[in-house]
Amino acid sequence: MIELAESRSAHNYHPLPVVIASAEGAWVTDVEGKRYLDCLAGYSSLNFGHGNPVILAAAHAQLDRVTLTSRAFFNDRFGAFASGLAELCGKDMILPMNTGAEAVETAIKVARKWGHDVKGITDPNIVVMEDNFHGRTTTIVSFSTDPDAHDGFGPYTPGFRIVKYGSAEAIADAIDENTVAVLLEPIQGEAGVLVPPDGYLRQVRELCTERGVLMIADEIQSGLGRTGDTFACDHENVVPDMYVLGKALGGGVVPVSALAADADVLGVIKPGQHGSTFGGNPLACAVGETVVNLLKSGEYQARARELESVLFEGLRALPGVTAVRGRGLWAGVDVDPSLATGRQVCERLMARGVLAKDTHGSTIRLAPPLVVEAREIEWALAQLGAVLTGSELRAAGGRP
Numbered sequence: 438m439i440e441l442a443e444s445r446s447a448h449n450y451h452p453l454p455v456v457i458a459s460a461e462g463a464w465v466t467d468v469e470g471k472r473y474l475d476c477l478a479g480y481s482s483l484n485f486g487h488g489n490p491v492i493l494a495a496a497h498a499q500l501d502r503v504t505l506t507s508r509a510f511f512n513d514r515f516g517a518f519a520s521g522l523a524e525l526c527g528k529d530m531i532l533p534m535n536t537g538a539e540a541v542e543t544a545i546k547v548a549r550k551w552g553h554d555v556k557g558i559t560d561p562n563i564v565v566m567e568d569n570f571h572g573r574t575t576t577i578v579s580f581s582t583d584p585d586a587h588d589g590f591g592p593y594t595p596g597f598r599i600v601k602y603g604s605a606e607a608i609a610d611a612i613d614e615n616t617v618a619v620l621l622e623p624i625q626g627e628a629g630v631l632v633p634p635d636g637y638l639r640q641v642r643e644l645c646t647e648r649g650v651l652m653i654a655d656e657i658q659s660g661l662g663r664t665g666d667t668f669a670c671d672h673e674n675v676v677p678d679m680y681v682l683g684k685a686l687g688g689g690v691v692p693v694s695a696l697a698a699d700a701d702v703l704g705v706i707k708p709g710q711h712g713s714t715f716g717g718n719p720l721a722c723a724v725g726e727t728v729v730n731l732l733k734s735g736e737y738q739a740r741a742r743e744l745e746s747v748l749f750e751g752l753r754a755l756p757g758v759t760a761v762r763g764r765g766l767w768a769g770v771d772v773d774p775s776l777a778t779g780r781q782v783c784e785r786l787m788a789r790g791v792l793a794k795d796t797h798g799s800t801i802r803l804a805p806p807l808v809v810e811a812r813e814i815e816w817a818l819a820q821l822g823a824v825l826t827g828s829e830l831r832a833a834g835g836r837p
């Protein structure tokens with residue numbers, strides 16, 4: 438099965454050698470019937486768990502009614518989704534798309550158009566962060582500082598200024614009269630779950646207000662419950678001008694992404710200037726509205742908050758772990774590189790029934806679905822402990 442997939446698809450991923458056939462809650466089952474605790478959760482797309490019964494019921498019901506209309510017409514699910522999500526975000530309106538990268542592209546377009554129409558800027562720039570990850574389109578990789586994501590894909594889209602993440606001074610220095618926006622992840626996920634210094638988001642907020650530029654928070658991975666709040670920005674009581682949302686908004690069922698902003702910002706987009714055939718389709722809206730309602734209950738945010746200490750205290754107690762970063766149920770874990778690479782750790786975890794993903798050398802990311810139980814986290818940490826202390830690393834080719 439793996440051979441077939443590998444021989445007939447581009448090698449744009451390097452998956453762990455596990456073939457998943459079914460899933461429920463925080464667990465997946467492979468084609469041989471072996472179960473694994475899913476500690477990646479589709480890069481946080483599965484915050485509400487695999488096969489969440491409430492989301493599935495909404496999707497099933499919608500499948501039998503109507504699934505796609507295009508935005509050439511209204512559909513009877515769109516209004517409730519748009520108003521529910523706007524309300525959750527405390528914003529006037531949303532603009533729905535499908536994938537995360539599309540939503541980021543949309544945010545860039547909206548910021549440029551806002552700069553053009555409202556501020557009369559014809560040569561706009563957007564301040565972005567080192568080690569960012571916002572997706573894979575040609576414009577987005579133009580301002581990536583990761584050589585794998587960036588190199589060889591030029592010519593690059595101009596109009597971005599890259600500054601050090603975590604430094605409000607660096608942003609202040611980069612903003613000039615042509616700056617229309619500052620785009621950042623409130624916690625940098627793909628970079629290794631990098632949490633900025635306390636007060637950073639608040640400083641960025643104040644700076645953007647003072648200098649009259651839009652603060653755009655890419656909450657595609659950090660948002661929708663993952664960090665113990667609805668948004669990672671909530672941790673500093675910061676409200677950006679624009680939220681960029683995706684991943685968990687689709688409930689692990691369909692791709693759903695969106696921008697949320699006030700009318701003075703999103704209102705700059707007029708008919709014909711932006712769109713997507715599938716954006717805002719009835720199936721996506723039915724799922725998205727259900728996700729919004731789950732978040733409105735606060736239950737998932739509370740779970741992430743309550744389980745945070747189980748995850749982080751457990752990780753910090755493990756031998757071979759050199760640093761732990763994160764918030765809620767989202768951790769970046771650096772393992773001693775003399776013990777193993779992140780990939781080797783993930784392979785050995787897999788053998789022990791835990792699925793996780795490495796990033797950048799010796800860092801692994803843990804982000805289980807928010808339905809995970811405390812005892813399941815403890816069990817996963819015991820597996821990680823066994824991997825880091827055990828002879829298995831030597832068996833896996835790790836450096837003893």
Ligand SMILES: Cc1ncc(COP(=O)(O)O)c(C=O)c1O
Nearest residue numbers: 536537538570571572655657658
């Ligand atoms: C912060 C952030 N922005 C954007 C994206 C891109 O999302 P998608 O893969 O749905 O295009 C990701 C994906 O990992 C992400 O983590």
